[in-house]
Amino acid sequence: MHHPSYLGVFLTFARNSLIRDMTFRANFLIEGISSVSWMIMNLGFYTLVYRFTPSIADWDKYEFFVFISTTMFVNSLVQAFFMPNAQELSELVRTGGLDFALLKPIDTQFLVSLQRVNWASLGNFFVALLLLAYAVPRIEGFELSPWHFLLYPLYIVLGVFILYSVMIALAATSIWLGRNQSLYDFWFYITNFSRYPMEIYEGTWGTPLRQLFTFVVPILVVINVPARIMAKPLVSDQVFLASFAMLATAISLLGSRWVFKQALLSYRSASS
Amino acid sequence: MVARALTWWTILKISLEERLVYRGDFALGTLMRFLPIVTQIFLWTAVFAASESGTIVGYSRNDIVAYYLLTMLARAFSSMPGLASGIARQVRDGEIKKFLIQPIDLISYLLLARIAHKLVYYLVAAGPFALVYYLCRSYFPGWPATDVFAAFLLSLVLSFMLGFFLEASMGMIAFWFLEVTSLLFVYMLFTFFFSGHMFPLDMLPDFWLTLVDYMPFKYLAYFPAAVFLGKIEGEALYQGLLIQTAWVVFFIVSCRLLMQAGFNRYSGFGG
Amino acid sequence: MIKAGAKARGQQSSKPCPSTFRPDLYPDAHWSAYNLLIMSAIKIRGLKKSYRVYRKKEGLLASITGLFQRDYREVDAVKGIDLDVEQGEFVAFLGPNGAGKTTTLKLLSGVISPTGGAASVLGHTPWLRENEYRRRFALVMGQKNQLWWDLPAQESFRLHQKIYRIDSSEFQRTRDELVDLLEVGQLLGQPVRELSLGERMKMELTAALLHSPDVLFLDEPTIGLDVIAQHNIQKFLKHYQAMRKITILLTSHYMKDVAALCRRVVIIAHGEIVYDGSLAGIVDRFSSHKVLTLHFAEERMPSDLARYGEVLEIVEPKAKLRVDRSSIAKVLSSVLANHAVEDVSVEDPPLEEVIADMFALTAKNQADKVAAESLTPSP
Numbered sequence: 001m002h003h004p005s006y007l008g009v010f011l012t013f014a015r016n017s018l019i020r021d022m023t024f025r026a027n028f029l030i031e032g033i034s035s036v037s038w039m040i041m042n043l044g045f046y047t048l049v050y051r052f053t054p055s056i057a058d059w060d061k062y063e064f065f066v067f068i069s070t071t072m073f074v075n076s077l078v079q080a081f082f083m084p085n086a087q088e089l090s091e092l093v094r095t096g097g098l099d100f101a102l103l104k105p106i107d108t109q110f111l112v113s114l115q116r117v118n119w120a121s122l123g124n125f126f127v128a129l130l131l132l133a134y135a136v137p138r139i140e141g142f143e144l145s146p147w148h149f150l151l152y153p154l155y156i157v158l159g160v161f162i163l164y165s166v167m168i169a170l171a172a173t174s175i176w177l178g179r180n181q182s183l184y185d186f187w188f189y190i191t192n193f194s195r196y197p198m199e200i201y202e203g204t205w206g207t208p209l210r211q212l213f214t215f216v217v218p219i220l221v222v223i224n225v226p227a228r229i230m231a232k233p234l235v236s237d238q239v240f241l242a243s244f245a246m247l248a249t250a251i252s253l254l255g256s257r258w259v260f261k262q263a264l265l266s267y268r269s270a271s272s
Numbered sequence: 273m274v275a276r277a278l279t280w281w282t283i284l285k286i287s288l289e290e291r292l293v294y295r296g297d298f299a300l301g302t303l304m305r306f307l308p309i310v311t312q313i314f315l316w317t318a319v320f321a322a323s324e325s326g327t328i329v330g331y332s333r334n335d336i337v338a339y340y341l342l343t344m345l346a347r348a349f350s351s352m353p354g355l356a357s358g359i360a361r362q363v364r365d366g367e368i369k370k371f372l373i374q375p376i377d378l379i380s381y382l383l384l385a386r387i388a389h390k391l392v393y394y395l396v397a398a399g400p401f402a403l404v405y406y407l408c409r410s411y412f413p414g415w416p417a418t419d420v421f422a423a424f425l426l427s428l429v430l431s432f433m434l435g436f437f438l439e440a441s442m443g444m445i446a447f448w449f450l451e452v453t454s455l456l457f458v459y460m461l462f463t464f465f466f467s468g469h470m471f472p473l474d475m476l477p478d479f480w481l482t483l484v485d486y487m488p489f490k491y492l493a494y495f496p497a498a499v500f501l502g503k504i505e506g507e508a509l510y511q512g513l514l515i516q517t518a519w520v521v522f523f524i525v526s527c528r529l530l531m532q533a534g535f536n537r538y539s540g541f542g543g
Numbered sequence: 544m545i546k547a548g549a550k551a552r553g554q555q556s557s558k559p560c561p562s563t564f565r566p567d568l569y570p571d572a573h574w575s576a577y578n579l580l581i582m583s584a585i586k587i588r589g590l591k592k593s594y595r596v597y598r599k600k601e602g603l604l605a606s607i608t609g610l611f612q613r614d615y616r617e618v619d620a621v622k623g624i625d626l627d628v629e630q631g632e633f634v635a636f637l638g639p640n641g642a643g644k645t646t647t648l649k650l651l652s653g654v655i656s657p658t659g660g661a662a663s664v665l666g667h668t669p670w671l672r673e674n675e676y677r678r679r680f681a682l683v684m685g686q687k688n689q690l691w692w693d694l695p696a697q698e699s700f701r702l703h704q705k706i707y708r709i710d711s712s713e714f715q716r717t718r719d720e721l722v723d724l725l726e727v728g729q730l731l732g733q734p735v736r737e738l739s740l741g742e743r744m745k746m747e748l749t750a751a752l753l754h755s756p757d758v759l760f761l762d763e764p765t766i767g768l769d770v771i772a773q774h775n776i777q778k779f780l781k782h783y784q785a786m787r788k789i790t791i792l793l794t795s796h797y798m799k800d801v802a803a804l805c806r807r808v809v810i811i812a813h814g815e816i817v818y819d820g821s822l823a824g825i826v827d828r829f830s831s832h833k834v835l836t837l838h839f840a841e842e843r844m845p846s847d848l849a850r851y852g853e854v855l856e857i858v859e860p861k862a863k864l865r866v867d868r869s870s871i872a873k874v875l876s877s878v879l880a881n882h883a884v885e886d887v888s889v890e891d892p893p894l895e896e897v898i899a900d901m902f903a904l905t906a907k908n909q910a911d912k913v914a915a916e917s918l919t920p921s922p
Contacts, residue, residue, distance in 0.1 A: 031454040053323035100689040105677035189307040200318040
């Protein structure tokens with residue numbers, strides 16, 4: 001009785017967002033179409049590239065398509081549930097709407113992270129499913145096992161959590177900076193690193209970069225771990241990275257919560 | 273005339289000041305802009321490592337990296353973050369009314385604000401740009417001839433104008449559709465793909481190549497970069513500049529027509 | 544008129560202006576005595592809030608240097624206030640813009656943390672933000688809305704139900720009751736963005752009261768509304784408060800709101816409480832004049848009226864004089880002795896005028912203080 005029903009609140013958010021999306025139906029449609037066109041462009045680019053090369057860092061065409069569909073799964077989930085809220089946060093700070101969020105008898109981070117659901121972004125989720133179904137059987141020597149069904153979705157969810165942590169920590173900086181127009185850019189550039197197989201980061205500069213984005217800001221594990229689980233043979237040298245991904249998720253979530261709380265503290269002492 | 277110039281100067285100054293207040297955004301934005309280039313270098317190194325030949329459609333790996341660096345510069349001129357969405361927001365909030373009431377021309381106002389925005393950006397970004405270009409100097413084939421370089425600079429200025437009037441035209445669509453963010457996203461995707469920001473357009477199969485020739489997007493990034501790298505020479509160069517200018521004129525006119533029609537529609541609805 | 548105001552200000556400023564009004568020294572002292580008997584809903588002691596603002600400099604060059612180095616200025620929004628409010632009281636906060644009213648409300652609702660001092664609302668310290676506390680109060684701000692803009696209000700209400708964990712039947716009962724009182728039943732299904740300002744405020748009030756709070760903070764609830772909508776909101780608040788006996792703190796610029804709703808008025812200026820008492824008491828305390836209206840019976844009006852007081856208006860055979868409070872009896876008897884007067888009335892100056900004069904006075908004091916500070920070089 002002393003805690004609000006978080007599930008109930010979330011479902012109401014989702015419901016209200018759907019009602020809102022449905023009042024702007026044309027927009028909803030365009031958004032769905034635009035996600036799909038992005039997907040096609042991305043695929044088009046790599047189809048082009050694979051016209052000139054047999055593989056990229058040991059990922060052949062269909063393995064890479066699995067990698068791309070993994071990217072799409074993760075991104076569509078992040079964009080559906082967290083992106084609109086992170087973008088809204090700087091707006092909430094600017095307009096003073098954050099004050100209302102702070103009054104509610106519910107966790108503030110929960111409230112500002114999930115109050116809007118962008119249903120249209122989930123369109124990409126289903127296209128990714130199609131791409132996965134197209135690419136997986138075409139991978140040479142692929143054998144489906146129950147592990148794929150268990151581990152692949154699990155690591156996609158963990159990846160979403162890591163990206164959410166980075167995003168909410170970034171959004172929280174808008175509380176400090178007053179506003180944050182470049183949040184979206186920043187986000188795009190950061191996740192840009194995660195959208196490639198980690199093997200391409202090789203050499204004098206590449207190796208430290210790979211380590212930085214694996215162990216310090218763990219965005220490389222977001223796509224790479226689930227994509228490898230699906231596209232590459234399940235062998236023991238994946239175990240280390242997979243266990244690390246678990247740890248990284250936990251630390252990211254805790255870290256971002258800390259950043260968020262600090263930002264709120266500064267908001268509380270800095271505004272009038 | 274003097275009074276008019278003074279008004280515009282004041283608007284320019286205020287916009288500059290407004291931009292400078294948010295220094296946090298600035299520092300972050302400038303730094304982040306160089307990150308994609310890093311991944312592109314790694315990606316293309318991996319591509320060339322696996323491919324048999326040392327060149328793809330006439331580009332070596334170094335050419336490709338130089339190409340990306342140059343499109344970055346071109347996009348620094350032609351990209352207009354927040355322009356169309358800003359217009360859309362003003363229409364939604366009714367803030368646009370002030371341009372119907374005050375003796376200020378909306379497009380000129382936006383252009384000046386944008387120039388201010390860009391000037392400040394270049395002020396902050398010049399250092400990082402110079403540093404990155406210096407560090408990556410080995411990827412470049414060397415300085416082009418003076419006339420090619422002049423054509424390159426001209427194409428950059430034209431790409432700024434094209435970017436501005438094209439996106440401003442997009443923003444005017446908000447007079448007809450309440451929420452245009454998604455439409456703008458599609459536009460963003462199109463420019464990203466067909467401007468040559470994603471890859472050298474020469475890689476496209478013939479059919480697509482012809483299609484791209486009929487669209488304005490390639491003048492936002494591909495064209496200036498290709499000019500610098502000497503991929504477009506002689507007759508083709510003059511022709512290209514001419515077509516780019518034609519697109520600029522086209523969007524100057526369409527942007528103004530859309531604004532007039534939009535204002536008429538807006539005042540028709542009684543705000 | 545203007546001259547008279549200036550004169551009054553001159554006299555006022557010659558007196559020492561008390562930094563904090565002590566209710567026990569004034570006729571309305573029963574408020575504090577009452578507090579000993581009845582539990583306070585709100586208790587504030589030495590509450591302080593200061594924050595830093597970026598000092599934006601004029602000019603382009605300064606903006607560029609601002610990129611690298613910033614000047615901050617400490618602003619004291621609330622400078623240590625003491626206040627007690629009993630359960631069931633309806634108290635008005637008055638004060639010029641930037642006086643610290645909204646800051647105080649935000650402090651009491653726990654949105655921001657104070658720099659110093661203590662406060663307790665319903666036994667909770669607001670800035671600890673316990674959920675038990677957050678479930679017992681509500682904040683409504685006239686200039687901001689918390690309802691979903693693109694959705695019908697009823698969807699936002701449902702969200703409130705979930706967040707505040709209101710029991711379904713309870714929720715329905717409260718909502719129907721509020722909707723009936725505010726007469727917005729037909730509007731529940733309309734997107735909020737399509738509602739008028741007055742209708743939107745009614746919806747905001749409904750949302751805020753759904754969880755039946757014991758304390759309600761209202762920040763300019765009638766701002767921008769037309770007279771009828773203002774009146775409706777006032778009527779509702781009066782009725783609801785009388786019915787539920789909840790504690791309400793209201794800030795408003797409209798004296799009509801205050802006069803209609805609040806018996807007790809707290810005036811804040813520059814982060815300090817300068818008055819705490821009844822509305823009528825403001826006039827006694829801050830106006831040193833009364834307005835004397837004389838209806839002469841004589842053929843010709845006396846030409847030397849100025850010796851009795853400042854002449855405000857002459858419309859034969861009537862004259863309005865502004866007379867010092869302390870000499871009103873003397874002036875009156877002397878007028879009656881020297882002239883044939885048909886009718887006499889003695890009135891207090893209009894409340895708005897008194898308050899406007901007082902705000903102007905405190906603003907002037909503040910400006911003087913700032914000017915004095917800026918003369919001394921800052922470290």
